[in-house]
Amino acid sequence: MEFNNTSALLQDEEKRTLTIYLTAFYLTLILFDVIYNFLYKSQGVTTGYSNNLGYLNYVFYFGLLVLSFYLFKRGKHTTIKYIYVITYFTLAIIYDYIVFYNNPSMYASGNAAEVILVLFSPLFINKRFFWVASIGGFLRYIIVGILLHTSMVLIPILLILIFSIISYILLTRFYSYIKALTETHEELRQKEKLAFVGQMATTIGHEIRNPLASLKGFTQLQREKHKEDEFQYSIMEQEIDRIDSILNDLLVIGKPRQISVKQYNLKELIEYVVSITEQSEQGKNIAFELKMVESFPLIECDEKQMKQVFLNLIKNGLESMPEGGKLTIEGGQLADNQVSIRICDEGYGIPADVQEKLFQPFFTTKDYGTGLGLMVSKKIIEDHHGKIDIESNEGNGTKVEIILPIAQ
């Protein structure tokens, strides 16, 4: 996971982090130098540490600071940290080599500022930078060790290793914390979206329902009066039924409706749904196959909602086989007081990129689809403490599995 650095907020964060990082670096650099070279030396304490960069040190880091200001103003602040790490370690190698070349046994590791470079690297929440800083620290001592033929570098190498491990732990903690935050945020956003859609759906659904009911009543009356227009009226009624079923879906997304649970035999319920779909699919080269255990366990459910689920899923299966094919419904008991019902078609299947969006409201790939069927079915199944899973390979049909608890 890398964060997109283009947002203004993130850029500000990066700038603030850079300021902290560099302040800590400079403070340590100067403080360490002052303590060892002025205080200790003036008291005659020999530490082995040499101001390996000399006064040039200050000239150089002042110059680097000026360069950083320039880059900062030019909006190139993301590169500054790399410049510091890379130049610090390169210079440290060169100066260690020059200072200790004639007396490697006196070798003592450099300024504590390099600890800051490694230890504070997780502040940027950037794995690449962490690796550059840690590996830079390692390489610096390995190269010095090789050049000076001294094993004195083992201690700083060990220290860098310990600091890198600490930094890595901090970095991964930051990462997983941010990931959890982003996921929670995304979840909330989805919930809000659903709540909003649900509210709209319920309001509009209720508003349309009543006029639609009277429209249907009058259409039926007219149909009886004008037998000669039977064909047109039957189409009108079918279309009204279609609107009604869309409204039903919409109302499920909204506020939780009262579900009236009773114990039902799902096998009978499914057989009923299959029988009515079979009638409307006549002449379409569709074969239904029901493979359900004889004594199917009773399920506590809302009959109307459960019928809607199976109708939605069977319809999806049939719609995926415009040339015809076999639709299989299997049902059986699972070990842990649950039942499983699988609806399998031989249709065109679902491509991987579509699979991620299946349960989103209004997601459809069909010209006349509503994109509500699956999300409504999922909501109903979850209201019944069950779960729904879809398995599909493009071109190889689709298998929808529903798992529900058995009535106790």
Ligand code: ADP
């Ligand atoms: P709709 O059927 O109105 O499009 P659904 O929520 O029922 O809405 O389905 C959403 C989408 O999921 C469909 O448009 C289709 O792309 C895909 N889909 C669902 N079931 C199947 C299936 N059995 N075979 C192939 N694609 C399917």
Ligand code: MG
């Ligand atoms: Mg559908």
